[in-house]
Amino acid sequence: MKKELVVSAIKNGTVIDHIPADMLFQVAKILDLTSRNTLVLLANNLDSMKLGKKGIIKCQDLYFNQDEINKIALVAPSATLITIRDYEIKEKMNVGIPSYIEGTVKCYNPKCITNVEKVTPRFDVIDKSELKLQCRYCQKITKKETLTFL
Numbered sequence: 001m002k003k004e005l006v007v008s009a010i011k012n013g014t015v016i017d018h019i020p021a022d023m024l025f026q027v028a029k030i031l032d033l034t035s036r037n038t039l040v041l042l043a044n045n046l047d048s049m050k051l052g053k054k055g056i057i058k059c060q061d062l063y064f065n066q067d068e069i070n071k072i073a074l075v076a077p078s079a080t081l082i083t084i085r086d087y088e089i090k091e092k093m094n095v096g097i098p099s100y101i102e103g104t105v106k107c108y109n110p111k112c113i114t115n116v117e118k119v120t121p122r123f124d125v126i127d128k129s130e131l132k133l134q135c136r137y138c139q140k141i142t143k144k145e146t147l148t149f150l
């Protein structure tokens with residue numbers, strides 16, 4: 001079986017692979033990729049043994065910090081981050097939903113102190129499969145459907 005490269009290779013940077021096809025543009029949005037001054041390649045609805053259909057993002061000369069990786073994990077927990085240097089894979093890691101989130105997501109409760117004063121939002125992840133976050137300040141639950149990124 002012949003394998004074809006659908007999206008061109010990058011010399012240095014990060015590849016975000018195994019993004020569920022319906023989450024590709026959400027990942028691009030939360031990482032604010034449209035405002036980056038670098039080459040960004042997006043491909044969607046690629047065939048995937050793991051997901052059926054997947055998306056992939058390749059970012060030339062761009063590497064993500066832990067907060068950005070946490071954002072990816074919240075919307076695409078099946079994603080894989082691949083670090084590329086001189087066209088070679090140097091590191092490959094699966095993103096994972098952490099046990100707590102800090103300074104990444106707004107609390108769903110409009111009366112929470114984090115939405116009224118300059119207090120950093122902090123959440124405990126109480127359900128990774130359904131994605132439910134419990135605010136450490138007001139105890140309200142923020143669900144995947146109500147996530148708002150900072």
